[in-house]
Amino acid sequence: MRNNMLKYWELIKHLTLREIKGRYKQSFLGFFWIILNPFFQMVIMSFVFSTIMKQQGLGIPYPIFLYAGLLPWLFFSNSLGSAMNSLTSNSSLVKKIYFPREILVLATLVAKVFDFILAFIIFAILMLVFKINLSWYMLLYIPIFFLQFFFTYGLSLLLSALNLFYRDVQYLFDLVLTLWFYLTPVIYATEFFPEKYRFIFKLNPMSVFINAYRQVLFKGDFPKWESLVVGLLISLGLYLVSHRLFKKMEGTFADVV
Amino acid sequence: MAEIIFNNVNKYFFLQHQKTLKELVQAIFKKQKTLERVHALKNLNFFIKKGEVVGIVGKNGAGKSTLLKLIAGVSAPTSGSLEIKEMVSPLIELGAGFHPELTGRENIFLNGVILGLKEDYIKKKFNEIVAFSEIARFIDTPIKYYSSGMYMRLAFSVAIFTDPKILLVDEILAVGDTAFQAKCLTKMNEFKDKGVTIIFVSHALETVRAFCTRVLYLKKGELMYDGEVNKGIDQYINEK
Numbered sequence: 225m226r227n228n229m230l231k232y233w234e235l236i237k238h239l240t241l242r243e244i245k246g247r248y249k250q251s252f253l254g255f256f257w258i259i260l261n262p263f264f265q266m267v268i269m270s271f272v273f274s275t276i277m278k279q280q281g282l283g284i285p286y287p288i289f290l291y292a293g294l295l296p297w298l299f300f301s302n303s304l305g306s307a308m309n310s311l312t313s314n315s316s317l318v319k320k321i322y323f324p325r326e327i328l329v330l331a332t333l334v335a336k337v338f339d340f341i342l343a344f345i346i347f348a349i350l351m352l353v354f355k356i357n358l359s360w361y362m363l364l365y366i367p368i369f370f371l372q373f374f375f376t377y378g379l380s381l382l383l384s385a386l387n388l389f390y391r392d393v394q395y396l397f398d399l400v401l402t403l404w405f406y407l408t409p410v411i412y413a414t415e416f417f418p419e420k421y422r423f424i425f426k427l428n429p430m431s432v433f434i435n436a437y438r439q440v441l442f443k444g445d446f447p448k449w450e451s452l453v454v455g456l457l458i459s460l461g462l463y464l465v466s467h468r469l470f471k472k473m474e475g476t477f478a479d480v481v
Numbered sequence: 482m483a484e485i486i487f488n489n490v491n492k493y494f495f496l497q498h499q500k501t502l503k504e505l506v507q508a509i510f511k512k513q514k515t516l517e518r519v520h521a522l523k524n525l526n527f528f529i530k531k532g533e534v535v536g537i538v539g540k541n542g543a544g545k546s547t548l549l550k551l552i553a554g555v556s557a558p559t560s561g562s563l564e565i566k567e568m569v570s571p572l573i574e575l576g577a578g579f580h581p582e583l584t585g586r587e588n589i590f591l592n593g594v595i596l597g598l599k600e601d602y603i604k605k606k607f608n609e610i611v612a613f614s615e616i617a618r619f620i621d622t623p624i625k626y627y628s629s630g631m632y633m634r635l636a637f638s639v640a641i642f643t644d645p646k647i648l649l650v651d652e653i654l655a656v657g658d659t660a661f662q663a664k665c666l667t668k669m670n671e672f673k674d675k676g677v678t679i680i681f682v683s684h685a686l687e688t689v690r691a692f693c694t695r696v697l698y699l700k701k702g703e704l705m706y707d708g709e710v711n712k713g714i715d716q717y718i719n720e721k
């Protein structure tokens with residue numbers, strides 16, 4: 225009975241609202257910052273990289289291409305950053321009241337989805353400005369995003385628990401994220417690399433998702449199913465392992481937080 | 482019928498000597514100790530029946546709070562088994578999950594669902610909760626502007642409406658002004674009359690004498706006495 229997440233839906237809702245409201249109430253500017261920060265990052269990166277990337281024959285303007293990769297990447301890295309602290313920053317709850325602890329991680333991520341949607345609005349406007357063709361394939365963006373969310377959730381469970389025991393896990397993982405960013409086709413396209421190195425991208429779920437987003441948004445086509453299946457399997461495996469470890473350690477969270 | 486059953490329950494805490502991976506790796510190389518065990522609860526066996534009002538006494542560090550944490554489910558026993566048959570609503574922390582930027586109103590809902598209430602139920606009881614807290618005027622003010630007294634009032638008022646079958650109380654009467662403490666005690670007596678099982682940790686031994694129907698006396702994690710209130714408290718005082 226305790227594992228029934230549906231039973232906890234109102235709790236998830238209110239914890240998510242707390243995250244969102246708490247943040248926006250602190251500063252009205254914060255609200256705009258959430259939207260504008262990814263946009264400015266995109267503008268700056270476009271300036272820096274557009275000349276190099278022009279030769280790639282992307283078929284669409286570079287800023288749009290970049291933005292399509294940057295938004296999901298920022299969702300990923302921001303989510304992990306917050307999720308890793310979701311248990312430590314809720315220590316008073318963890319110490320005093322029982323509910324499945326993964327709810328704290330989940331609520332943090334859902335609040336980040338809200339940010340993502342806000343930032344996506346600018347992206348949608350830009351796509352209209354740059355006259356990207358609309359197609360029904362674009363709707364596939366949503367299930368791919370769910371898959372990315374699932375992957376992020378699995379990783380968050382693992383890292384948030386580890387970070388509770390050793391507080392420098394988050395700093396170590398920041399380094400990993402920096403490397404990971406360059407191994408993911410955010411600022412470039414996978415075609416930029418010779419065929420024989422491209423297997424790296426196939427094993428990197430973030431790369432799989434970003435390629436799939438671009439496929440459905442810009443090519444007006446289905447994503448590459450076999451890549452997505454690999455992404456799904458990795459996400460699933462990660463989730464099963466993380467969830468198990470998380471549940472195993474859960475009984476001692478209150479002792480160490 | 483027993484509502485809470487402790488079966489050979491042991492609880493160890495593992496004190497980590499290193500708080501970071503970096504320190505851990507260094508310590509392993511230098512062959513230093515990494516973990517230290519604290520035996521906080523030693524082989525506890527007892528059961529508590531519905532409607533009992535159990536006082537837990539013992540010195541600081543005896544394991545009283547740990548015992549409540551196990552019952553509340555926030556911490557798991559290291560060995561042995563523990564059965565809890567009813568919904569527990571811990572009062573151990575008042576206002577858990579309150580967010581300073583949110584208003585009193587928003588925090589009532591937040592804290593309510595954290596304590597396991599349904600949103601509809603909170604809506605229905607909202608006016609009563611506010612009335613009990615006596616801070617109606619400030620209900621739409623962010624609680625970061627509340628005094629600590631107002632904060633406690635709000636928190637206690639929500640907790641009171643949780644309608645628990647098992648109530649855990651850990652030294653909460655140590656906070657707040659006397660008038661409010663009296664109000665809390667009245668409320669706890671109401672719970673007692675309704676047949677709610679209460680587990681009460683307090684240093685106020687006279688309150689335990691007056692209020693409880695049974696006493697557990699813990700000493701360094703061991704159960705030294707379990708039974709009649711006055712005998713238990715006297716034994717505790719003699720050994721102190």
Ligand SMILES: Nc1ncnc2c1ncn2[C@@H]1O[C@H](COP(=O)(O)OP(=O)(O)O)[C@@H](O)[C@H]1O
Nearest residue numbers: 479480494519521540541542543544545546547
């Ligand atoms: N989270 C923890 N980590 C390590 N040791 C703890 C922790 N909580 C309590 N202890 C130890 O367990 C023992 C019992 O503590 P506690 O239950 O808080 O006692 P009490 O509430 O009776 O004062 C003490 O020795 C205390 O230092």
Ligand SMILES: [Mg+2]
Nearest residue numbers: 542545546547
């Ligand atoms: Mg204590």
